[in-house]
Amino acid sequence: MSSQLTVLNALDAAKTQWYHFTAIVIAGMGFFTDAYDLFCISLVTKLLGRIYYTKEGAPKPGTLPPNVAAAVNGVALCGTLAGQLFFGWLGDKLGRKKVYGLTLILMVVCSVASGLSFGSDPKAVITTLCFFRFWLGFGIGGDYPLSATIMSEYANKKTRGAFIAAVFAMQGFGIMAGGIVALIVSTSFDHKYNLPSYQDDPKGSIVPELDYVWRVILMFGAFPAALTYYWRMKMPETARYTALVAKNAKQAASDMSKVLQVQIEAEEEKIEKLTMKESNSFGLFSRDFLKRHGLHLVGTTTTWFLLDIAFYSQNLFQKDVFSAIGWIPPAAEMNAIHEVYKIARAQTLIALCSTVPGYWFTVAFIDYMGRFAIQLMGFFFMTVFMFALAIPYNHWTKKDNRIGFVVMYSFTFFFANFGPNATTFVVPAEIFPARLRSTCHGISAAAGKAGAIVGAFGFLYAAQSKDPKKTDAGYPTGIGVKNSLIMLGVVNFFGMIFTLLVPESKGKSLEELSGENDGEEAPEQAYAARTVPV
Numbered sequence: 001m002s003s004q005l006t007v008l009n010a011l012d013a014a015k016t017q018w019y020h021f022t023a024i025v026i027a028g029m030g031f032f033t034d035a036y037d038l039f040c041i042s043l044v045t046k047l048l049g050r051i052y053y054t055k056e057g058a059p060k061p062g063t064l065p066p067n068v069a070a071a072v073n074g075v076a077l078c079g080t081l082a083g084q085l086f087f088g089w090l091g092d093k094l095g096r097k098k099v100y101g102l103t104l105i106l107m108v109v110c111s112v113a114s115g116l117s118f119g120s121d122p123k124a125v126i127t128t129l130c131f132f133r134f135w136l137g138f139g140i141g142g143d144y145p146l147s148a149t150i151m152s153e154y155a156n157k158k159t160r161g162a163f164i165a166a167v168f169a170m171q172g173f174g175i176m177a178g179g180i181v182a183l184i185v186s187t188s189f190d191h192k193y194n195l196p197s198y199q200d201d202p203k204g205s206i207v208p209e210l211d212y213v214w215r216v217i218l219m220f221g222a223f224p225a226a227l228t229y230y231w232r233m234k235m236p237e238t239a240r241y242t243a244l245v246a247k248n249a250k251q252a253a254s255d256m257s258k259v260l261q262v263q264i265e266a267e268e269e270k271i272e273k274l275t276m277k278e279s280n281s282f283g284l285f286s287r288d289f290l291k292r293h294g295l296h297l298v299g300t301t302t303t304w305f306l307l308d309i310a311f312y313s314q315n316l317f318q319k320d321v322f323s324a325i326g327w328i329p330p331a332a333e334m335n336a337i338h339e340v341y342k343i344a345r346a347q348t349l350i351a352l353c354s355t356v357p358g359y360w361f362t363v364a365f366i367d368y369m370g371r372f373a374i375q376l377m378g379f380f381f382m383t384v385f386m387f388a389l390a391i392p393y394n395h396w397t398k399k400d401n402r403i404g405f406v407v408m409y410s411f412t413f414f415f416a417n418f419g420p421n422a423t424t425f426v427v428p429a430e431i432f433p434a435r436l437r438s439t440c441h442g443i444s445a446a447a448g449k450a451g452a453i454v455g456a457f458g459f460l461y462a463a464q465s466k467d468p469k470k471t472d473a474g475y476p477t478g479i480g481v482k483n484s485l486i487m488l489g490v491v492n493f494f495g496m497i498f499t500l501l502v503p504e505s506k507g508k509s510l511e512e513l514s515g516e517n518d519g520e521e522a523p524e525q526a527y528a529a530r531t532v533p534v
Helices: 006-013 018-039 041-053 066-094 096-115 122-154 160-193 208-219 222-234 239-245 249-260 268-276 287-316 318-324 336-369 371-390 399-417 420-429 434-462 478-499 510-514 524-530
Strands: 262-264 531-533
Touching: 006 239, 006 249, 006 262, 018 041, 018 066, 018 096, 018 122, 018 160, 018 222, 041 066, 041 122, 041 160, 041 208, 041 336, 066 096, 066 122, 066 434, 096 122, 096 208, 096 222, 122 160, 122 239, 122 420, 122 434, 160 208, 160 336, 160 420, 208 336, 239 249, 239 434, 249 262, 287 371, 287 399, 287 420, 287 434, 287 478, 336 371, 336 399, 336 420, 371 399, 371 420, 371 478, 399 420, 420 434, 434 510
Parallel strands: none
Antiparallel strands: 262 531
């Protein structure tokens, strides 16, 4: 007889129901907010430079110094890394649901506080902004392991990959929403003030009211998070945590009976036998874990680390790339509002045409192609397109070829999302034991954010190397961008290599993957035989 619990069989064999879509929306809105909050900062960094670092009589508008730009862009990523480790561990200790609402509260409070950053001088404003964005990132970090784990433990095994990927795909809508909000806010201010370009009138191109623009854009991130809080608190704890970690068979059966609308038998004796087995009691730092899942954890951490170096470099600094090739005009030819508008328009266009479709291609195909094939394919094409942009870089900077550059650059976003950006999120939520699942996902995600920090800081400084023939605009240009693209191509190539350590999890139950079944595959017939409609 299979050692698989009836309640877990019920979840694995359940047909797609309304509760699946509800869980996707509830968890996905967190990721919508995460992406909005993380990437909206790239829309306003140029504006911050104009407002706080433009010197009187300067021939060009001010820009954030490299160390300040690195802090503004990277501090939320540092907070996210810390939050992933902390909340990942806490989710296994206290339960997924108990800490799920806390992450949202942090995100709401710190989004508002970021927009209210105060101070009497630029240094004070930037310091308080960085402080609140660190704690904003801390809350965002908790959303990664908790949302992934909750969705994986709610889903059936046939469409689990699509459900987890759909949660993560909300990130694409969050990135696009950031651009749309910035377009609306900048257009509203532009119609009201109709400011001249900087080169026409340096003093007239900046007015005190511009300080509201970046604050409104940052504060909007609190809105979707606040809407989701009530529904998160209404979700029951996952049956896998309740049964396998908390060892409460009665509560697990009761919760899932309501969710699945079937009567499920509580099996206290079977839970005791499962949890007392030596094979199901090893810890994270044990030899048994190293033997069973050590290479898996190496695979999930290294691939996510390498992926995020490329992905966050592309997202946070795409405005610099577009400026370098001339798709966005030099800063002196625009006023501050026009610059926000053009950066937001470029980011929204990229998100609409490549980022969002890439995510949903993964949702559509992940349970047919498998995680491994999609991840390997994504890294391969990201490598190809990065080198195709970098090697003939001078060709792409010519005016007639800029559209071609943007199209090629868009393909790197598409294959990041129809590829490793989605699968690195999905796989760690499937292959580790329930009592360590949130922790291991948090470790994998934190490795990714370490890569994001490398990408954010590394691209910023690498791109400061300028082509002596192109010194206009105060943007990273020339050989700095070219070298950065080459480095990102190499990073993606190594991502392909380390993908070989990641197991395929398509079509298998979580317990089968983690070994909590003691190696037995639970037949779906057991579910059908031991549940009756309510």
